[in-house]
Amino acid sequence: MLYFVVIDKLYNHSLDMKITYNSTNYYLIPCNDGFLLIDAGWNGLLRVFLEKLHSIGIAPVQIKYIILTHHHHDHAAIVQELRKMTEAKLIVHKEQLPYLKAGFTDYKKLKQYNKLLWIIDRISRPFIKYQYRPIDFDAADVIVDSDIDDVSLRNIGVQGKIVLTPGHSHDSISVLLDNGNAYIGDLAMNMNSMKLLGKAPFPIEAEDYLQVNQSLRKLVNLGVTLFYPSHGEVITQEKVVETIK
Numbered sequence: 001m002l003y004f005v006v007i008d009k010l011y012n013h014s015l016d017m018k019i020t021y022n023s024t025n026y027y028l029i030p031c032n033d034g035f036l037l038i039d040a041g042w043n044g045l046l047r048v049f050l051e052k053l054h055s056i057g058i059a060p061v062q063i064k065y066i067i068l069t070h071h072h073h074d075h076a077a078i079v080q081e082l083r084k085m086t087e088a089k090l091i092v093h094k095e096q097l098p099y100l101k102a103g104f105t106d107y108k109k110l111k112q113y114n115k116l117l118w119i120i121d122r123i124s125r126p127f128i129k130y131q132y133r134p135i136d137f138d139a140a141d142v143i144v145d146s147d148i149d150d151v152s153l154r155n156i157g158v159q160g161k162i163v164l165t166p167g168h169s170h171d172s173i174s175v176l177l178d179n180g181n182a183y184i185g186d187l188a189m190n191m192n193s194m195k196l197l198g199k200a201p202f203p204i205e206a207e208d209y210l211q212v213n214q215s216l217r218k219l220v221n222l223g224v225t226l227f228y229p230s231h232g233e234v235i236t237q238e239k240v241v242e243t244i245k
Contacts, residue, residue, distance in 0.1 A: 018228075019052040021045065023191065024074050025230050027183050029175075032157035034064035037088070038175060038183050039230060041074040043129045046081050060086045065156055067091040069185025070172040071099035071106070075230065077132035090141040091152060093164060095171035097143070103134035106169070110205045113198045117205065120197075144173070165219065167212030168203050174215075180225035187215055188240065190232030201227070201235045201243055216244050 017028040017035075022045065027038040035058065040049060050060060063086045068076050079100075083090065092100060099106060107130050112118040137143075142152050149162040153175070160177035168186040175183040188201035198204045206212050219227070220241060227235040 017056055017058070019049070019056065021048050021052060022074065023231060025228070025232075027228060028058065028063075029158055029177075029183075031064060034062040036065045036067060036091075036153075036156065036158055037063045038067055039069055039075040039185070040066060040079050040082050041072070041077045043073060043077045043132055046078045049078060049082070063088045065089050065091055067162070067173075067175060068096060068100070069174065069183070069230065070169045071096045071104075072169065072186070073105045073128075073130050073132050075185065076100060076135065077129075080133040080135045083135075090135070090137065091162070092141070092143060093162070093171055093173050094143050094145045095164075097137075099171070100135040101137070103132045105130040105132075109169075109207045111207065111209070112205045113202060113209075117197055121205065163219065163222065165215035167208055167210075167215045168206045170207055170211075172215070174219060176219065176222060176224060180223055181228060182219055182224040182226070183228045184219070185230050187212060187219075187229070188227055188235055189229050190235050192232075194232070199243075200232070201229070201240060203231075213244050216240050220244075 019026050022042050024041060026040060028035045053060060066079060066083060066088045112121050144152060144162050147164045152162060153160045160175060163174045163176050165172050165174045165184065165187050172185055172187055174187060186203050189203045190200045194200040202212060220237060225237045227240060229235060
């Protein structure tokens with residue numbers, strides 16, 4: 001399995017950082033006294049995560065906050081281990097709490113974009129560990145309970161808002177920065193393989209594709225110009241608008 005790291009200047013905006021392994025992107029955004037990490041997943045890959053973090057010159061203790069785009073294992077599986085190491089505070093939506101506390105991916109609700117993807121999913125399921133270490137919460141963690149939270153990120157020095165964007169999963173959120181960048185988890189995907197499978201930027205699987213469409217439109221209406229997915233490369237607003245017509 002190939003692991004790699006990418007540090008991008010995200011178009012003409014500030015230097016944010018991205019580490020990628022297991023075909024999944026994890027983003028780091030500067031915040032007060034350190035970094036906000038967006039997601040931390042895949043069972044058993046904490047060591048890989050730490051190696052990639054080290055290779056871009058960031059120490060684990062510099063991670064001050066971890067925000068989760070949704071509860072799935074490839075986004076949350078190493079969070080409990082990582083927060084014990086870093087003492088990072090968590091920022092999550094209340095819809096995510098039952099799954100995160102149980103360490104459970106509610107994968108049975110997911111529907112694949114087409115029949116071929118459904119077959120691939122059924123073949124691969126026995127090899128995927130959907131359970132992960134349950135996550136403990138304390139009073140210092142931030143629990144978002146609104147459709148749009150315009151306060152929590154600003155309180156930690158990140159100029160942006162948290163937006164509930166269901167579709168891939170009912171508990172999905174996006175991080176929308178004031179500069180027009182949005183970190184969207186699995187709301188959309190843009191992998192090379194999707195030229196043959198699926199239809200980018202729609203995700204290869206989702207609980208509700210109608211909600212995916214609605215959430216993408218919601219982000220466009222909120223002024224998102226660049227969509228940064230957890231799987232694949234950046235997606236332009238033009239591509240999203242063309243898809244959701």
